[in-house]
Amino acid sequence: MKIPNSWKKVQFGDVVSKINDKVSNREEWIFNRYIGGEHFDEGEIRVTKSAPIEGNEEVIGSAFHMRFKPGQVLYVTRNPRLRKGGMVNFEGVCSNVSFVMEANETKLLQSLLPFVIQTEDFVKHTCNNAHGSTNPFLNWKDIANYEFLLPPLVEQKKINEVLWGVENSIIKLEIYLQKLRSFQDKIITNLLKPKKGGKLTKFGEIIKLSKEKSQAPYGNLKYLGLEHIDSGVSICNKFSDANNVKSVTSVFKKGDILYGKLRPYLDKAVIASFDGICTTEILVINANDKTTNDFLMLHIRTKDFIDYNTRLGFGTKMPRTSVEIISNYEIYLPSISEQKILLNTTNKLNKLIADVNKNKASLKNLRNKLSNELLKGELRLD
Known part of the structure; x- marks a missing residue:
């Protein structure tokens, strides 16, 4: 493929740095959340899940000593095929199995970084360069030598606006889903209450x-x-x-x-x-x-x-x-007939939730398609 005008081929490590903000002394922890591998959802742009440190001290092993801050991007180096990575909007700690990354914003917008690590080319590169068979892993150099096309900052800003426009629409649907599920849980809990x-x-x-x-x-x-x-x-x-x-x-x-x-x-x-x-x-x-x-x-x-x-x-x-x-x-x-009545009562809400999830999935597919095409220069924003 011909490289678009003013675009250039770069290595990931030349535009992105691995941040080693190590905080081994837990008495110095001023944050209250941690992120483990289970908190990453496959192929997402944002890491929205976490767990409180308090009450989970035994779960959080000695490998959890890497501090992350809002706006940084985390990437899980085990089993790269699972595409676990994304941007965080809070401060906390993760294990050394996850890389904490920042872009050099004179070259690459930080807000585009989570989209870059979810492109098909990046995933293919990481899977091909992973070590081990049972639990494949990556070292920083394996990621740092990934080559990709980098658009000029002016075009990056346009791409960023489009991709985050779709992502923000997904966020709105997620907020709506949370409200629907909360309402659903209250209704179901009330319907399932034992009779006197x-x-x-x-x-x-x-x-x-x-x-x-x-x-x-x-x-x-x-x-x-x-x-x-x-x-x-x-x-x-x-x-x-x-x-x-x-x-x-x-x-x-x-x-x-x-x-x-x-x-x-x-x-x-x-x-x-x-x-x-x-x-x-x-x-x-x-x-x-x-x-x-x-x-x-x-x-x-x-x-x-x-x-x-x-x-x-x-x-x-x-x-x-x-x-x-x-x-x-x-x-x-309750009796089978009563169960059917309860299910009929909840089916409309279930269908609404299913429809919203379907719309959310469609937006994710659109986001992924746009990410791959825009960041390769196959689709241009003139």
Whole structure:
């Protein structure tokens, strides 16, 4: 491809610096949030999730000593295919597995940096230059030698305006979704309240756990990992090719409930929209004849259920719930006919949330397409 006029080819390390703001002494920490690998969502421009330091001291290992500040960009160096990186808008600490980066703004706008690291060319470069097979990783030099086309600052500002225009539209939808989900949770919690004198039923009495497992080679099956499931979303259309999976997996069918037992506070549970295999960190659940999967999902989505599993989960660095814990969760179970009425009441709100999520996904696809084309000079803003 011909290089556009006034554009030039540069190496990533010539326009971006790795910031080593090391704060090993925890008594000097003046911030109250930390970011771990679990807080990054695949392919995002912003890192919006984090966790409080207080109460998680045992989870935060000695590797967590890299301070980041608002406006800086974080990039996870493990498993680059997961595309974990983005800009932060608060101060905190992350582990040394994540690079903290700043652009030299005489050459590259800092606000464009998160878009650069999510381009297809950057991801391809990092995957091809990663070391190791089981848990591939990158050193700074592997990223620093990435070559890409750099437009002049005048054109960067135009590109920046377009890309952040789309991203800001996504942010508005996210705020709207938060309000809808909060409203939904209040409605569902109220609808699911036990009737006076109503008998409580344990989850274990109304669910069936699939124990079907599979082993490599998997051929062309669809593989679902926890990284493919977005928090708080009941449908997942993302997956990867199972050819690269070597471990034992669980088998699931379309319509099954897939519940992520690792870090239950992340609220990762969906109803499968296709057949496939998944990590054993995901439980494959179905309702028995006393209820339906849709009704179970109403409970799984509630704050009470999430808090219950988070509170009783075990493990410090990798907290998880279990079948036993889930099975002991108690709910009021109305008749099937009453369950249908409750589901009809919530379906309109569910459809609205699904439509907003669909619009959000469309905007993300547009953002990604524009990022790749604008930052390669294939699409010009005259």
